[in-house]
Amino acid sequence: MSPAKTTPPSGGFIPRDRDWQPDALxxxxxTSIKRSPQAALLSFPSSLxxxxxxxxxxxxxxxxxxxxxxxxxQPGESAIGPRIxxxxxxxxxxxxxxxxxxxxxxxxxxxxxYRHKKESxxxxxxxxxxxxxxxxxxxxGSYEFRTIxxxxxxxxxxxxxxxxxxxxxxxxxHGFAQRLITQMYFEGDPHIPLCPIVGILKSQDAxxxxxxxxxxxxxxxxxSRAYKFDIVLRGRRQTYFENREDGx
Amino acid sequence: xxxxxxxxxxxxxxxxxxxxxxxxxxxxxGIDIYSGDLGTVMKTGPVQGKEIVIKGIxxxxxxxxxxxxxxxxxQPDAAGLFASANETRGAADPNFTGWGRSPGDMTTGEFTxxxxxxGAVPWxxxxxxxxxxxxxxxxxxxxxxxxxxxxxEDEAEANAADPILSRIEHQNRIQTLxxxxxxxxxxxxxxxxQGPTETIxxxx
Numbered sequence: 001m002s003p004a005k006t007t008p009p010s011g012g013f014i015p016r017d018r019d020w021q022p023d024a025l026x027x028x029x030x031t032s033i034k035r036s037p038q039a040a041l042l043s044f045p046s047s048l049x050x051x052x053x054x055x056x057x058x059x060x061x062x063x064x065x066x067x068x069x070x071x072x073x074q075p076g077e078s079a080i081g082p083r084i085x086x087x088x089x090x091x092x093x094x095x096x097x098x099x100x101x102x103x104x105x106x107x108x109x110x111x112x113x114y115r116h117k118k119e120s121x122x123x124x125x126x127x128x129x130x131x132x133x134x135x136x137x138x139x140x141g142s143y144e145f146r147t148i149x150x151x152x153x154x155x156x157x158x159x160x161x162x163x164x165x166x167x168x169x170x171x172x173x174h175g176f177a178q179r180l181i182t183q184m185y186f187e188g189d190p191h192i193p194l195c196p197i198v199g200i201l202k203s204q205d206a207x208x209x210x211x212x213x214x215x216x217x218x219x220x221x222x223x224s225r226a227y228k229f230d231i232v233l234r235g236r237r238q239t240y241f242e243n244r245e246d247g248x
Numbered sequence: 249x250x251x252x253x254x255x256x257x258x259x260x261x262x263x264x265x266x267x268x269x270x271x272x273x274x275x276x277x278g279i280d281i282y283s284g285d286l287g288t289v290m291k292t293g294p295v296q297g298k299e300i301v302i303k304g305i306x307x308x309x310x311x312x313x314x315x316x317x318x319x320x321x322x323q324p325d326a327a328g329l330f331a332s333a334n335e336t337r338g339a340a341d342p343n344f345t346g347w348g349r350s351p352g353d354m355t356t357g358e359f360t361x362x363x364x365x366x367g368a369v370p371w372x373x374x375x376x377x378x379x380x381x382x383x384x385x386x387x388x389x390x391x392x393x394x395x396x397x398x399x400x401e402d403e404a405e406a407n408a409a410d411p412i413l414s415r416i417e418h419q420n421r422i423q424t425l426x427x428x429x430x431x432x433x434x435x436x437x438x439x440x441x442q443g444p445t446e447t448i449x450x451x452x
Contacts, residue, residue: 012372016451021261022391029263031389034309035441039421041451044412048369049382049397050452052332054322054347062282071281093255100333106271116267116277117354118316130279132271168265170272174334176322177452179393181386183262197263200391206260232256 011237012046013177014093019202026200030157050177051236056102058136065134068107068147072130079129081110081148083224086184086212089141090171093235097141101233104134104170105145112153112163121153146224152191164191164198171231178233185211186227261392266316268386273318273351287320287349290363295344297326298365300433302398305357306385309442313357317387319439321348321361321398323380328367365400371411378406378413385439395450398437401426416448424448 024036064071069079086105090098108114108131111123115131129148137143152162166183173179185192185207192198192207201207209232218226269277273285291299302321306314324330325341332346340346341364350359366379381398399407401423407413413422424447427435439447 016258018451020257024391026391029389029391032263032391033389034312035314035387035389036309036391037394037446037449038309038442039446039448041449042412042416043451044415045372046452047371047377048330048335049322049324049377049380050395052322052330052334054331054345055333056286060286065282072279091256093258095254095256104271106267106274114267114270115279116270118266130270130274130281132274132279132281134271134282168262168268168271170264170268176382176384177395179320179384180259180261181264181268181393182259183265200262201260205257209257209260210262232259234258235255 012051013175013234013236015043016234020206022200022202026196028196028199032200046175046177051175053172053174053176053178055100056136056172060102061134061136066145068129068131068133068145071133073128077128079109079148080126081129081151083146084149085144085146085218085220085224085226086167086229087142087144087218087226088212088228088230090137090143090173090231090233091141092173092233096235097137097139098173098233099137099139099141100174101137101141102134102172103137103143104132105167106132107147107150107167108153110148110151112151114153123151123153149186152189157196161196162191162194164189164195169231171233173233175234175236180231180233182231183210184229187211187213263388263391264318264386266388268316268318269351272349276351285349287347290345290348290361291343292345293343295326295364296341297367298433300363300365300435302361302363302381302427302435302437303430304359304437304439306352306359306387306439306441308389311443313352314387314441315352315354315357317352317357317359317385319350319352319359320384321363322346322382322384323363323366324369326364326367328369368406373411375411376406376409378403378410380410383437383439390441394441395452396439396447397425397450398427399425400435401428421448
């Protein structure tokens with residue numbers, strides 16, 4: 001084994017800031033009441049089990065995987081709704097781009113209807129819209145995909161609760177400790193401050209961190225508007241003291 | 249005013265919601281854009297080591313099975329090596345991905361992983377961790393993914409020496425992390441989100 005192979009690339013993951021991340025129990029979002037652990041989380045420094053993660057090569061991707069306007073459409077057809085580009089970078093807490101990160105995204109159609117067996121909202125399905133896509137970040141951590149802007153939809157929480165327009169994101173970094181699922185919202189949506197799921201976030205800064213901004217510079221005239229959405233994953237420490245005797 | 253630390257903040261988590269399958273296991277819900285669902289096949293050829301099946305159900309605080317959860321596992325091969333870009337100790341079994349993803353059955357909630365028994369992995373100080381699988385649970389009502397570990401009840405000696413299991417104050421809760429033998433190569437690992445039999449979840 002070469003010396004490079006025996007030297008750990010860096011230290012463990014920086015602990016998650018639980019004062020910033022949402023709590024498990026958030027009664028305004030009713031389903032969390034019986035799905036939240038009551039015991040404290042058990043804290044341990046990450047080990048190889050959390051510092052490694054599966055690799056997804058670009059060969060995984062089909063030609064239309066990042067084009068939701070066309071990836072479920074009949075030939076010559078396209079999904080109905082406001083055409084948008086969503087782009088940004090996946091970064092770590094040090095601001096370094098995260099290359100090779102698999103992003104999966106899913107959303108409702110322009111009328112707020114999901115293509116799912118358990119969804120029963122009366123808004124119509126779009127026969128040319130499936131609602132899922134995926135991509136892998138480039139060397140600098142950048143990504144982009146095309147879709148239609150999803151509509152708000154009602155959900156059985158309070159008597160008149162509506163989700164803001166949103167796109168769900170699932171993100172893989174380089175360590176399983178970075179695994180993250182979140183949601184992207186759209187600048188200026190008046191449903192954002194009304195939503196109990198947004199309401200689990202602990203500060204306006206946290207809400208803003210999940211709100212994509214309209215970018216007219218990246219907007220393609222007569223074609224698609226553009227929204228920028230950066231995603232930040234946990235970073236890793238340096239290795240000092242990693243091998244000290246007591247191990248903690 | 250002292251200097252500022254200029255770290256970025258991790259993106260806040262949000263629930264995966266009830267329709268996580270559309271994005272992560274689309275074929276499972278009838279959307280056939282991709283050729284198959286990622287994570288359903290962990291063995292891409294003949295694998296080294298003991299082949300096992302892990303089954304389980306995620307229960308909420310009322311004892312009701314979750315029928316809309318998504319469970320992911322991440323583990324080393326039988327030799328304790330990860331199929332990861334940052335595995336520096338050697339080459340992992342080329343026919344084993346180490347990563348699995350399972351939606352619970354839409355009626356019963358039961359998830360299944362067709363995998364191999366993991367080998368042991370070192371702790372940072374060189375001690376040996378007992379064989380274990382990292383598990384991650386997301387669902388409607390879960391605001392941030394829950395990390396836990398699947399250990400094996402038939403590895404008593406290794407479990408007793410495990411750096412994490414041996415440090416847990418509530419030793420009576422350790423059994424919540426042990427997969428129970430149901431037959432040759434078949435283990436059950438039920439997950440209880442809340443209540444007296446609550447699974448231990450990690451901040452790791």
